[in-house]
Amino acid sequence: MKSLAKFFFTTGLALVAAVLLVVFWPVPLSESKLLVRVPPGASLRTAAQSLNEGGVGVPAWIISGVGRIAGLSTSIKAGSYEFDEGIALWALLRKLSSGDTSQADVLFVEGSTFREMRAKLNGQPELLHITRDMNDADIMSRLGMAGQSPEGWFFPDTYRFDKRSEDIAVLQRALAAMQKQLNTVWLSRDANLPLKSTYELLILASIVEKETGTASDRAQIAGVFINRLRKGMRLQTDPTVIYGLGERFDGNLRKADLQRDTPHNTYTRAGLPPTPICMPGLAALQAVAHPAKTDALYFVAKGDGSSQFSATLDAHNRAVNQYQRGKP
Structure with missing residues (x-):
């Protein structure tokens, strides 16, 4: 009997040691820094297979078995996990259950x-x-x-x-x-804007985004374009011409480019272009939904990022001479 008890005791110790070795000894990895992705909705078994197939050198049945014993069967989270050389199976499983994704x-x-x-x-x-x-x-x-x-x-x-x-x-x-x-911006827009849809607001916001050099001018620039749309005036905005030129644009916008007709050229075509010309930010969307109340119909860059706004063509031409041509 004593011999049998000793056998079971020795065997039990060996099993405990083996389990501790499996759980806490560093697992072999196919790379010193391994990245494995666990798919959405993965069970513990599926996650174990993903780990094994991804380069964790422990059989999937051992990974899932240890996970079940640890009570982690329902807490595995999807995502991409990064494991460094020397990580133990226990730490690896805790990483998956805590959602410590990379x-x-x-x-x-x-x-x-x-x-x-x-x-x-x-x-x-x-x-x-x-x-x-x-x-x-x-x-x-x-x-x-x-x-x-x-x-x-x-x-x-x-x-x-x-x-x-x-x-x-x-x-x-x-x-x-x-x-x-x-x-959200469309639902809170000012009344009586000359825009028929959210897409038209998106198009105009993209133009405002490209035309704005100083944030404080953004609503004023939107107000100019809204005024021109109300009056049936062409928008005549350079960024739309540049967009329409595409890869033909070499960084220098010429008078001939302004006269070259494309679907996006707002010098040759009335109204909004057929699509946006860039991705506008929230500030540009809000500026179009709530444009400044202004009588300005023109603006010109002053050279410092800001713009000079004018209500008449004569005033605009004087501003162009002053800021673009260096004339008093």
Whole structure:
């Protein structure tokens, strides 16, 4: 009997030691810094398989078994997890249950075009680039906006994401953010604006975004464009011409460019251009929804970022001579 008891005691100690070794000894990793993504809705078993397939050198059944014993079966959270060499299985599982994901971010700046936005996404190494080989139309179709130009539809902000997320998911969030902001601003807009839809507000806000050099001028610039729309005057704004020129624009806007007709040239065509010309920020959206009450119909850059506003063409021409041509 004593021998049998000793056997069971020794065996029990060995089992406890083995369990402690498995739980607290560093797990082998295929890389010194390993990144593994656990998919949304993953069970403990699925998460264990993802870890094993992603480079954690412990069988999935052991990972899930230890997780069940630790009571973590229902607390595993989806996301991207980064593990350093030397991490123990226990710490690894606690990381998954606490949602200690590894994240990165991407910044979309006000006034950027969709082409510039795509370049920013493609240059983010922590994303999975499923849109890299798509054209703009394919992307908008994937986002549920088939047939719609992508320009202007994405809200400029910093977007944090789990590493190895798909880039289309970031675009989806930026689109939803713009739709939310645009609808909120539209519902609170001033009465009797010469704008028929949220899309027209978005278009004009993109022009205001590009024309504003000093934040204090933003509502005044919006007021000028609103006044011109009310009077049936052409907007005659250079950024729309530049956008219409596309890659033909070499940084120098010439008189011939102002006369070259494109769908976005507001010198040759009346009303708003057919699409936005960039992604406007919230301040530009609000400026168009609540433009300054002004009689100004013209403005010209003063060279310090601010603008000189005028109510008549004669006053505007004098301002142009003063600030653009250096004449008194």
